[in-house]
């Protein structure tokens with residue numbers, strides 16, 4: 415049985431890929447509001463505990479309009495730069511709804527966040543010292559490295575022995591020393607073990623580690639388990655979604671056990687990015703050429719890695735759908751082994767390798783599934799290409815432009831006259 419995500423979800427509402435590209439240009443990011451809201455609600459209901467909160471990790475996608483929807487659904491946010499704090503505020507998030515999980519930030523950036531009233535989580539002893547010098551007597555959070563990581567690629571495993579992130583628990587005495595030295599109050603601890611786990615186990619194990627780290631500190635107002643919740647990128651071949659019910663039940667019982675044992679009631683947080691935003695986004699592009707090269711059929715598109723970096727950066731897999739010239743989904747049984755490439759002058763510019771896809775012609779449309787997370791947010795103007803527009807299909811099935819496409823003038827925007 416064949417599975418087509420856009421058909422299953424009525425993804426494009428009252429419109430179709432042809433109309434969308436004609437209206438907004440190709441390539442194009444398209445988001446579906448109902449899918450986004452559904453994912454938000456699933457995570458908001460994950461844990462049954464009164465002081466449970468969700469911080470959306472804004473780096474996965476920080477489109478202002480999508481952030482507004484996420485905020486409407488009651489999520490707070492996790493920022494990794496002052497730029498994200500700035501955009502989050504514009505989307506309606508209050509400073510006290512943002513946690514800045516910083517990494518190697520300058521004194522200036524730290525000061526901006528402190529003045530804004532955003533809680534900062536520091537992730538090294540030297541950054542804790544810097545915080546103390548700038549803001550003695552202040553409140554701060556610390557990111558620990560629970561000693562074990564998880565993720566879909568070396569590049570996104572953010573705990574364990576081979577990563578730059580977090581403070582190892584063996585340095586707890588030093589942390590306490592610095593807290594005392596600057597009269598700081600540690601109000602929270604967090605961790606983030608990595609991105610894209612499909613089995614609850616490593617997350618639960620890491621949650622246990624941070625709960626035991628928490629026993630070393632009094633006055634904690636929050637304990638943050640981090641993000642990394644995976645989504646099935648291979649739906650067409652039957653990959654199942656993360657068992658959020660199981661994960662939620664396990665987290666809930668861990669939390670209640672801890673609360674009962676310690677007679678404390680801190681806020682508990684999770685920090686997902688991808689899970690919230692990946693599946694509501696699809697990247698559309700146009701086929702401009704096809705060719706045979708040494709037994710490989712290449713489908714040449716405008717989907718360069720400046721538009722979607724994940725496959726080139728992490729060897730990531732995205733399901734592909736093909737639409738004909740008129741925007742209709744192609745479901746022919748005929749399949750050809752094809753490699754979909756972009757228009758960037760590098761041989762690593764490949765969206766998908768050796769896939770059995772319907773035969774395509776010039777003018778056909780390629781849909782890259784699950785492109786909402788780490789898609790637009792990693793776009794660039796490499797090769798002086800224009801970053802695409804972003805469109806949302808709202809709850810009535812109508813398409814609304816939420817970010818315009820770059821113009822050629824944008825390419826000149828920051829140049830000085832000399």
Ligand SMILES: *Cc1c(COP(=O)(O)O)cnc(C)c1O
Nearest residue numbers: 471515606609641642686687688
């Ligand atoms: C990136 C990041 C996340 C979100 O990761 P996902 O895999 O998108 O859920 C959460 N917390 C921190 C600190 C991060 O850097």
